[in-house]
Amino acid sequence: MSFLTMTNLEKLFGQNRVVKDFSLSVEKGEFISLLGPSGCGKTTVLRMVAGFESPTAGGITIDGKDVTGLKANSRNIGMMFQAYALFPNMTVADNVAFGLKVKGAPRAERDARVAEMLALIGLEDLGARFPFQLSGGQQQRVALARALAPRPSVLLLDEPLSALDAKVRVSLRNQIRQIQQDLGITTIFVTHDQEEAMSISDRIVVMNGGVADQVGAPFEIYNRPRTKFVANFVGTLNTFEVEVTDPTTGRVTLAGQGLSLPNAPLAAHVGEKLSVALRPEALRLGRLPDAEALLTAKVTDVNFMGSVIRLKADLAGAAVSLDTFNRPDTPPPVVGSEVEVSLSGRDFILLQA
Amino acid sequence: MTRFFAWGTFLLGCVFFALPLIGMTEFSLKMRRGEYSFDAYRRVFEDQRFWDTFSYSLILAAATIVVGVLLVVPTAYWVRLKLPQARPVIEFITLLPLVIPAIVIVFGYIRLYNTSSFLPLTGSALGTDILLTMGYTTLALPYMYRSVDTGLRTIDVATLTEAAQSLGAGWVTILARIILPNVMVAVLSGAFLTLAIVLGEFTMAALLNRPAFGPFMQLLGANRAYEPPALAVIAFAITWGCMGLMQLVTRFSKHERAKA
Ligand SMILES: Nc1ncnc2c1ncn2[C@@H]1O[C@H](COP(=O)(O)OP(=O)(O)O)[C@@H](O)[C@H]1O
Ligand SMILES: [Mg+2]
Numbered sequence: 168m169s170f171l172t173m174t175n176l177e178k179l180f181g182q183n184r185v186v187k188d189f190s191l192s193v194e195k196g197e198f199i200s201l202l203g204p205s206g207c208g209k210t211t212v213l214r215m216v217a218g219f220e221s222p223t224a225g226g227i228t229i230d231g232k233d234v235t236g237l238k239a240n241s242r243n244i245g246m247m248f249q250a251y252a253l254f255p256n257m258t259v260a261d262n263v264a265f266g267l268k269v270k271g272a273p274r275a276e277r278d279a280r281v282a283e284m285l286a287l288i289g290l291e292d293l294g295a296r297f298p299f300q301l302s303g304g305q306q307q308r309v310a311l312a313r314a315l316a317p318r319p320s321v322l323l324l325d326e327p328l329s330a331l332d333a334k335v336r337v338s339l340r341n342q343i344r345q346i347q348q349d350l351g352i353t354t355i356f357v358t359h360d361q362e363e364a365m366s367i368s369d370r371i372v373v374m375n376g377g378v379a380d381q382v383g384a385p386f387e388i389y390n391r392p393r394t395k396f397v398a399n400f401v402g403t404l405n406t407f408e409v410e411v412t413d414p415t416t417g418r419v420t421l422a423g424q425g426l427s428l429p430n431a432p433l434a435a436h437v438g439e440k441l442s443v444a445l446r447p448e449a450l451r452l453g454r455l456p457d458a459e460a461l462l463t464a465k466v467t468d469v470n471f472m473g474s475v476i477r478l479k480a481d482l483a484g485a486a487v488s489l490d491t492f493n494r495p496d497t498p499p500p501v502v503g504s505e506v507e508v509s510l511s512g513r514d515f516i517l518l519q520a
Numbered sequence: 521m522t523r524f525f526a527w528g529t530f531l532l533g534c535v536f537f538a539l540p541l542i543g544m545t546e547f548s549l550k551m552r553r554g555e556y557s558f559d560a561y562r563r564v565f566e567d568q569r570f571w572d573t574f575s576y577s578l579i580l581a582a583a584t585i586v587v588g589v590l591l592v593v594p595t596a597y598w599v600r601l602k603l604p605q606a607r608p609v610i611e612f613i614t615l616l617p618l619v620i621p622a623i624v625i626v627f628g629y630i631r632l633y634n635t636s637s638f639l640p641l642t643g644s645a646l647g648t649d650i651l652l653t654m655g656y657t658t659l660a661l662p663y664m665y666r667s668v669d670t671g672l673r674t675i676d677v678a679t680l681t682e683a684a685q686s687l688g689a690g691w692v693t694i695l696a697r698i699i700l701p702n703v704m705v706a707v708l709s710g711a712f713l714t715l716a717i718v719l720g721e722f723t724m725a726a727l728l729n730r731p732a733f734g735p736f737m738q739l740l741g742a743n744r745a746y747e748p749p750a751l752a753v754i755a756f757a758i759t760w761g762c763m764g765l766m767q768l769v770t771r772f773s774k775h776e777r778a779k780a
Contacts, residue, residue, distance in 0.1 A: 219682055239685040246686035252679040256701040265697075266687035310683075317687060 168231060170195035170353050171216070171321055176225035178211050178377075185211050187377040189225070196351040198344065200364035203374035204400065209357040212374075213323050216355065218242045229320055245314030245352075247324040251306040253298040259309050260285070260294035266317035284312035287346060304335040311343065315350070322347070322354040328363065340367055361401045365389065373397045390446075395518045404444045404516075405487040411439045419443075419512070422483035424460035426512030433517075442518065447477065447490040449514035452500075458509030464489070466500050482508060541756070548749035560750035569736055570751075574719075577733035580649065581718035584656040585711045588664045589700075591657065593707065596668045597699050600677050614665040617658050622723040625655060630727070648728050655724045660714040667713070671706025672699075708769045712762040719758060 169192035178186040186208045193199050201209040214220040216227055218239030226235045234242055253262050260281050267277045285291050288308040298306055307327055314322060324343070328336045344367040347354050358364050364371050365385040373380045373388060373396075381393045392398035409419040409426065417431025419441065428443070435441055454461060464487070468479035476499045478489040489508065493499075500506050551559040564570055599610050617625075629651055633641040641647035677699070684694045700707070725732035737755065741748040 217682075217686060219685070239682070240688050240690055242686075243688070244686055246683065248679050248683065250676060250679050252676065252683040254680065254683070254698055254702075255675065256698070265684070265689075269688040269693060313683075313687070323686075 168228075169193055170197075170230055171355075172226075172228045173212070173216070174226050174228075176212065176215060176227070177223045178208070178215060178220060179223045185377050186215070186222075189377070189379055191372060191379065191382065193353055193355065195353055198347055198354045198356065198367060198369045200356045200358055200368040200371045201374055202358060202361060202364040202371050202401070205359055207374045208377040209359075209374055210325055213325055213355060213357050216321070217244050217246055217323055243317070243320050245317070245319035245322045247307070247310050247314050247322070247327045249326045249329050251298070251303070251310050251330075253306055253309055253313070255298055257297075258294065259290065259296050259298070259301070262298070262309055263294075263312045263316050265313060270317060280316055284316050287315070288312045288342070302335075303331050304339055307331065307339060308342070311346070315346070315352070320353070322352050324354065324356045326357055326359070328358075328360075336363075343367070365401070373400060375400075390516075392516060392518070398444055398516060398518055403447050403488050405447065405450065405482075405485065405489075406442055406444045407483060407485055408440050409443050409515075411435045411437055411441060413437070417512070421460065422462055424462065426459050426510075426515070428515055428517060429513050430517050443515040444518055445487075445510065445515055447488040449510060450482070450487060450489040451509045452478075452489065452491045452506055453509065454507050455509035457511070459511040459513075460509070462508050462510065463505050464508045466502055466504050466506055469499050469502055471499060478506075480506070480508070544749045545753050548746060548753055551746040560746040561754070564740075564747050564750050564754065569731075573731050573733045573736035576731055577719050577725075578715075580653055580656060580732065581715045583649075583653045584660060584718055585714050587653060587657045588660055588710070588714060589707055592661070592664045592668050592710070593700055593703065594695055596665060596672055597677065597695065600669070600672050601681060611665070611669075614661050618662050622655070622659060622721070623727070625658060626724045626727045629655065642728070645730075648730055652724055652728050652730055652732075655728075656714070656718050656721065659721065659724075660710075660717050663713040663717070664710040667706045667710040668703055671703035675699075675702045705769055709766045712766045716759045716762045720755065 171193040173189060173191045176186055176189040177184070189208075189212055191199070201212060203209055211220060215222050218234070218237060222235065226233060228234065229242070229244075253259075254265065257265065263281045263284050264277045267280055272280070281294065282291070285294055288311060290305060290308060290312075293301065293305065293309075298309070301309065307330075310327070327343070328340055331339065340363055343356075356364070356368065365388070368385055370382060370384055371388050372382045375394075375396045381388060381397045383391075388397065389401055392401060398404050407421055409421045409428075411433060412418045412420055412425070414433040414435050414437065415431065417428040417433055419426050419428055419433075433441070451458065462483055464480035464482040466478055466480050467486070470477040470479075471493075474493050476491050476493055478491065478500065480487055480489055482489075491499075548560050549556040549558070551557060551563075595610070599607055603610075630642060631637075633639050633647075633651060635643040641651045680698055680702075681694055684698050689697070719733050721732070722734035722738055726735045726738070733755075737748070737751055740751055
């Protein structure tokens with residue numbers, strides 16, 4: 168049995184069914200992200216695990232124990248909030264010590280643990296400060312130390328980086344991941360930022376309207392999205408219409424060029440039009456020897472972003488996005504120019520509605 | 521022109537409030553014929569009853585503050601956390617003491633808790649003191665509730681509560697270690713207001729026949745000429761002292777926060 172399980176969770180606020188039949192098994196030491204647009208029920212799922220909301224139906228177990236009816240303060244869970252939520256009347260050290268104090272840990276043990284935690288987050292010298300004397304990033308690190316100090320069985324984070332500025336956000340998310348891996352603590356991380364979720368998670372749960380649309384490793388979610396919603400929410404997509412020429416082998420044509428789709432046999436008949444999608448990096452600039460097809464595209468926009476150059480172009484009757492790496496010896500194509508684009512059928516994504 | 525009128529009105533207001541005070545203070549200094557002196561004040565301070573009633577009222581004020589804090593802080597906290605829709609109702613209830621005269625409350629008390637009732641509180645001095653403390657708590661309720669509720673508005677009650685809960689804290693710990701320390705300034709200003717109210721209260725103490733400061737002021741006023749204004753000046757000084765302390769506490773805490 169998995170370390171943390173949620174089984175058929177459901178939550179109604181009045182008549183509003185916010186979480187519908189949500190099931191998830193999390194292994195010990197795993198880092199799971201709940202990813203989805205605002206209002207899709209991520210926070211509600213997290214709050215049910217924490218014990219702040221009780222599910223209308225379904226159950227939750229932690230380490231084999233049913234905690235569905237357990238109060239929040241007896242679940243031994245560490246929680247980090249978007250709004251830091253440090254106790255303003257206490258110093259950093261007292262904030263970190265709070266959970267241990269509540270548990271009745273002796274003074275010496277508390278002090279040792281506080282020192283250990285402050286070292287872990289790299290704020291050894293700030294124990295005597297008050298929260299208002301710290302920057303946002305520092306406050307959130309203290310909140311992490313406070314949550315971890317009582318050795319919780321599960322760590323829950325609800326958009327802990329949203330209130331921080333971009334640089335701090337990236338460095339703190341890496342630090343959170345590092346600490347999580349060092350301690351091997353089972354973690355659920357809520358975010359609406361797909362890049363954040365993909366960069367630090369073992370697995371991602373993409374949520375849509377209170378249900379889990381897809382659960383999988385970041386690579387899987389990005390490259391093999393199962394629904395249109397997942398495909399669109401995670402990353403950018405180019406969609407094309409292709410015509411089926413042989414469903415059993417997965418042969419189709421796009422702008423007169425033959426391609427083999429990956430999921431043969433296709434549930435379609437000859438001559439049927441299919442909607443398929445392609446990630447921007449699967450359209451490759453230039454004539455590549457291993458590519459199945461070569462098309463010409465007209466560049467309509469060039470976005471130089473540093474290591475990556477994002478082009479907009481007209482290709483086979485569709486407006487597409489196309490990503491290519493910067494190369495110091497090759498300037499990017501100019502707007503209005505014609506470029507050759509290589510593509511392969513195996514990179515296409517077939518989407519369920 | 522508008523400035524002129526604004527200042528004019530302001531000055532008129534000052535005169536309206538200040539003249540009686542100046543007159544009273546001047547009169548209180550005229551006990552000795554032909555010269556100003558503090559004789560009236562000395563008389564007041566030499567009167568043992570002044571000290572007895574004053575310390576009695578101070579003790580009751582302290583008890584009132586403790587009861588008020590224990591009653592109001594958890595209530596205001598709970599309403600903010602769990603029953604935000606009940607806030608108008610609670611606010612209305614806390615305003616009732618301003619509408620219902622103290623004499624009505626005290627007659628109600630005497631009827632309910634007289635010596636032949638199920639809870640004969642008026643039968644003993646301690647019982648009556650408890651009753652009086654409850655009465656004072658009621659009178660101070662509007663002020664105490666408002667200042668604590670305002671204090672709670674400055675912190676994120678819900679998130680702090682949840683943070684503490686996830687760390688294993690129960691309700692008593694949350695109230696005592698998180699909520700109360702964070703609304704201490706508000707509680708203190710409520711406490712000073714309570715002190716001022718209790719020191720000046722007459723009706724309840726007189727009708728319950730307890731030796732409080734209010735009835736003593738009245739007694740002195742009925743029998744003497746120069747001492748009552750002296751006592752009034754002292755009472756004013758105490759009240760203003762309370763208000764000054766309130767300002768100081770508020771300003772001090774603002775200063776603390778501004779250093780951030
Ligand atoms: N306590 C509540 N009472 C009523 N509706 C709520 C409550 N909490 C959340 N909701 C509603 O549930 C939906 C999902 O909310 P939430 O779980 O916070 O979404 P997310 O975290 O994904 O943005 C929203 O439409 C929100 O308005
Ligand atoms: Mg949320």
